[in-house]
Amino acid sequence: MDREIIAYKLNGEVIDTHSINGREKDAKPIYFDNSDESLDVIRHSTAHLMAEAILSLYPDAKFFVGPAIEDGFYYDFRATKEDGQKIGEDDLKDIEKKMKELIKAKNDFVKINSTKAEVLAKFANDDLKQEVLKRIPEGVVSIYTQGNFEDICRGPHVPNTRFLQNFKLTRVAGAYLGGDENREMLTRIYGTAFADKQSLNDHLKMLEEAKKRDHRKLGNEMKLFTFDEQVGAGLPIWLPNGARLRSKLEHKLFGVHRRRGYQPVRGPEILKADAWKISGHYDNYKENMYFTQIDEQEYGIKPMNCVGHVKVYESDIRSYRDLPLKFFEYGVVHRHEKSGVMHGLFRVREFTQDDAHIFCAPHQIKENVIEILDFVNHIMKAFDFTYEMEISTRPDKAIGDDSVWEVATSALKEALDEHHLKYGIDEGGGAFYGPKIDIKITDALKRKWQCGTIQVDFNLPQRFDLTYIDENNEKKRPVMIHRAILGSFERFIGILIEHTAGELPFFIAPTGVAIVPISDSHFEYAKSIKKELENLGVDAEIYSKNETLNKRIRTAEKAHIPYIIVLGDEEVSNKSVALRDRRAREQSNLSFDEFIKFIKEKLNEVDF
Template sequence: MSYVRVTLKDGSIKEYPRNITAVDIANSISRGLAKKAIAAKINGKLVDLRTPIKEDCRLEILSFEDEEGKHVYRHSTAHILAQAVKRLYPNTKLGIGPSIEDGFYYDFDREESFTTHDLEKIEDEMRAIIKEDIPFEKMVVRREEAIKILEDMGEKYKVELVKGLPEDAEISFYKQGSFIDLCAGPHVTSTGKIKAFKLMSVAGAYWRGDEKNKMLQRIYGTAFNKKEELENYLHRIEEAKKRDHRKLGKELDLFSLHEEGPGFPFFHPKGMIIRNILEDFWRREHKKRGYQEVKTPIILHENLWKQSGHWDHYKENMYFTTIDDEGYAVKPMNCPGGMLLYKRKMHSYRELPLRLAELGLVHRHELSGVLHGLMRVRCFTQDDAHIFMLPSQITEEIIGVIDLVDYFYKIFGFNYRVELSTRPENSMGSDEMWEKATNALKEALDIKGIDYKVNEGDGAFYGPKIDFHLEDSIGRTWQCGTIQLDFQMPERFDLTYIGQDGEKHRPVMIHRVIFGSIERFIGILIEHFAGAFPLWLAPVQVKVIPITDKHHEYANKVANMLEQKDIRVEVDYRNEKVGYKIREAQLEKIPYMLIVGDKEEAEGTVSIRARKEGDIGTERMDSFINKLMNEIADKSNLS
């Protein structure tokens, strides 16, 4: 009997009989590991647990705790969904059914629309399939055979997929009992491995994402390894609905979206207060760190965008216009304007690093189907900065940006995780430059002792990047800040500085944002705080509530005292009961309510009601104002 040497995740090397499977190895290590195992990686390639091991290799057993394990688990659940639909509605044609973040979906072509009742029936059928514990079996076939199988099944969409594959592509099917589906896999060993799932919704989706194609029905679902995890996820989804920034934005009168400008948000007076506070905070903190604020035009000649590379790599996302018979583009990014600002004069090495910051309005063409409140818009303000530096300053400058991002996110109470994205296929520049830039980002992260995940091939077309994914109060993550190291733009724009030797040299450049998009960051904050902003951000910080009309004068006096200290205050003059006014102020999520009547007016005090704590007693105005001022100054106080 011949043997193979298998290197396990812990670095140990063991010998096993040739053609042993990953699931057999998992069983030999421990029953617990085998029970948790979902898929495997052989020499870095994701495979089924039953894949035979034919040669010496590195083996990793994946569970639901691994990101790739989650994807295999959820993709397998999508196949169970498709099998259930075909059992219940045999004439339905299959589209595609991948795993996605937090779940999966499957596209179906069916004459009748899926209803809520249909989803319940499908879920019941899926439970039956899971109970049957049907094995997932892989079949590799020739191209012609694959097409014949699918044509005989009447699966026209799958036939189209096969015909679009390269001639030398391996074509495989996965079989679950009588159900068969075109799929590259891998999958769990059997349907019984799925422990908890839920179908979430139905939406329309064009076949292959092309609006010229037929609209299919997309069923979304999610799946977890434990019922408790599923219940926690569903609770977060319900909580997210309550926190939806579009709903709260309307209720709190912060912003609106109109048919006359899809994807172009309108900010109301209260929304502008939040926006201006964020921008003022941004300006103060950047000034402290040696940034100089600039402003570049929104429309620039098309030749600039050809020179920058956006014309070749980003044109489909841009808007265009003609001025004096010349082609111009509305800027989708601020960086080319920053190049022109740098080039306006000669620079010495003594001036570097040069940090130019811009709150720049950019426009990007997004398909109408992906627009989503403030989270996905067609125009937004990037809190951009471009740092021009000596090669010797790269690490120090990256660390400086990391520290600034960390400071900003902690102010708002966000934890975050970090990802490093490397060279994409559609990119500019030499391998040497890309390797140098990627290693510089890694070095800065290592110096800071930051754990990070590598996203292969997900960098910008001009350079690798560090992305910051912040976590909100209900556990969702949002990609906001980014640091992009760029050797390409300085080359394309022939940027130079005079070095210590009196010769011209090429600077290196960092692109970076912290909020990312002011609009999107406001949307995230609305949902993070559920509209109950901390005192320093609240559009109205104090609501004064006079008990009757005769207390209006004292209420005005209280409001004036607050306004003199730049505290944002409103007086509720309505002829309504005090309890009603308090409830209204609670719905408006105002941090403090001051109730004033005869007693308060006589003693020069106010009765204070806090948004969270309720009634907190009576206090003199000067003392209350001091407490407010301290709470506003202490931005980390999120009560």
């Protein structure tokens, strides 16, 4: 099937062979391969094939939506087995088997166009189809069929089910109807598909490795954080190990912020609703915020830190000589995430941003973006991440003069060009208030994560009437640059745990050294080493339980502690240590002074 055409791209839109209607000469062909555009078509079609298999096995099943998503697809549906139980993980093999049977029929995907009224009548007794139709505007509505399955869908789809040989169903989950947590919970099955078997197998191996690296599993083993139903969903509780990790990361970043000219500030976590009305959050972001009443006035808990930093800027008269002003804060924010989307530290309701806002004149945008990019590069190298950039440009609806947008967008491009950084362009993808750079990191499993962002903002300075006095003693409007590098400490730590498989860099390791005295007579020496390490800022733990030596060493290894030292008669007598580097799988004997020198060198290996 190599080089077979399964769809076309016309005027930026992917159109399948059912819809091209003689316009092939004006379109770019999309071949059956593992390109992003081809995979989206293959995966969307495989979702429909899965739905057909589900319907064959459970004839009373009703279907909501089944889109292609990053790395795969899913379908939301309602179905019950003969025993009254919901479909679970154990049923996936039967559904896969039925899908393979259906592929052998080599059924064409057929597109049928109807009016919305006709489709409403056709599915009058299907409440889930009615829900889908509520979301579709008046006009032509398309239905795709293959074999005995049909669904309301705008496509695109492959020409025939023979293209869908390489797939795997990965998991079963629950999903609220339409994402509304107050409505019915439907069954959702996730899967993935590729154009060839080898790519599928490689992806499945990556998923297996991802399970081993799952930050929720490792976070539990390393005793970093926990969640508690009495506390609430999406509200992580940081245990001593995790709190030490965070503290070390925050401390390291604090120092480098100060060296780069940033001023620490702190805004309140709750502000009057009036402030959120001026900023625009009340009208545009209210459903994601938490509100309460105090003294008969409405207050909103902050979902971001920018308004507090605006108020810091407003606290004094600003001159052009003051600019740029760079404020930073480890700001705790709260957002009303839906229950179904929360996932460990990746999606939570309370998190801390490594937030900074730079107030500058328009002509200073470029120089400040260059400084931020240098900052980004140092941090990503320190954690062994590769990354890429994407610039999002002015959307159709935007505020600010065209000339200012041009200055800002050019500044972003020139800053990236001067760093010789490759970047993509998302035309029209910027926020209404200014262009931005998104920073996407790639982890050890080649997964991409959106973390940092650099956003140029003309909106908040205008809404809050921010000004500075220029060299002609005239009031001018500053530009505000929103900047986050990690994104949030929670999400970044989750990504870092999975990236390193729990082998965190030494300078932020919750416990850097495990000290294992062989017997009680070696305990005092262990305590003196622990104290010396803590004076260096290295957390150490003495493993002295009444257990075998090997078991205590294994316990320290399972906790992912970088260095383990074993102390016996010889070490006490010679003031030395038997050092085990659990990551390099190396052992050595060092004098006490050599060991302390070694630890100091390890602490200073990373410098932002």
